[in-house]
Amino acid sequence: VNKLKVSFAPSIRRLPSYLLAARQALELGDEYISATIIARDLDFEPIQVRKDLAITGVSGKPKRGYPLIPLVAAIESFLDWDQRRDALVVGAGNLGSALIGFPGFTSHGLHIIAAFDADKTLVGKQIHGIPVFALEELKQKVESTGIYMAILTVPHKSAQIVADKLVEAGIKAIWNFTNNKVKTPKDVVVQNEDLSSGYAMLSMKFRLNHERQA
């Protein structure tokens, strides 16, 4: 079910780091940035950077590189990050609160404007200035605001149950920070952000590095 093939997934995952590099160069007053420079900064191959940037449609100048302002615009537009997008956080625990307070999202157009939690003692309070509502109010809030994106930060055992409620409320995109995969109808996209898979990579890298030296 629900397996949407995202073409060039690895390239898309790398785009945000190119965007950051471009913005930083812009801040320094540069006009152009070359794939060679980006590659050196990020420890990639220049050819990979060129291939990745090609999908955004931006075009570079031989000997100079990519013009920064069009480059930033091309990446933002390709990712749909050039327009404001409001989102909900569902599960106002530690991780949910941290994401609400995370300043980096606004630079991608992402604004968290409400939180929801099953815990009634949190309801009515604010977290980093954002109001917390009861889960029961979800559907009504989604309908009245037209929001279609939700960040899921509940305990993993309730992930599917809450995801079902999100779908029922009309949410169309779920950023899932629980370890449990959730299933949704095919008109609702899910991005799983499994921290434990990153930790598996770190553990493995450490083991291999260690063994290599031994």
Place this chain on the structure above:
Amino acid sequence: VNKLKVSFAPSIRRLPSYLLAARQALELGDEYISATIIARDLDFEPIQVRKDLAITGVSGKPKRGYPLIPLVAAIESFLDWDQRRDALVVGAGNLGSALIGFPGFTSHGLHIIAAFDADKTLVGKQIHGIPVFALEELKQKVESTGIYMAILTVPHKSAQIVADKLVEAGIKAIWNFTNNKVKTPKDVVVQNEDLSSGYAMLSMKFRLNHERQA
């Protein structure tokens, strides 16, 4: 620099979800789990699950599947998750605090036992029962405890500076939650956990899904 080839990286990233599935089946009182069942739960192909599990060395029984207790043990041992590992959090802001309070890590053997921050008003306080120290105390603490793993949750602009301090203090593994890639000598492994690349994927999936219906 520092580009350590982790063989079978995609397989390693999937192992934690197999581990979770196996543990859940064990809780339900099952004795075996088949690749078919795991694949259905996680929306993978059975052949992929079998290939992935093969690297851990566990062997299954035709018609039954993989015996749960050896399966859990094999994955944990392969990832080095069968022994306790202590870690530091550096940057005790929102995200750092959330990771300190995240209950899931202990099931992978990961225990956060201290936090560090440049902000002197935090020093001496506790976050979820974990003490916060000044950055200046880093080296001394690393040396006295023998800890070699750090979780980096500082603002992205100070990522490299703080990473350098971690290396200098003797840290050998850095789990980097900032958007900035950090460079380290080759005896220090880094795992970059770039949230914005996940958000790029979600944005793209949503756009493609939307366009397909239009």
Place this chain on the structure above:
DNA sequence: TAGATTGTTAATCGATTAACAATC
């Protein structure tokens, strides 16, 4: 001009999927 860089086309590499014999 010389040389660095882009962008395209082709080659390589690695991961996923298919096929199927072995097994319980």
Place this chain on the structure above:
DNA sequence: TAGATTGTTAATCGATTAACAATC
């Protein structure tokens, strides 16, 4: 036994890297 499942070997697919002409 029949049939589901494992595990291995081969085929396919897609991503990365190489080669190189075009360009400024």
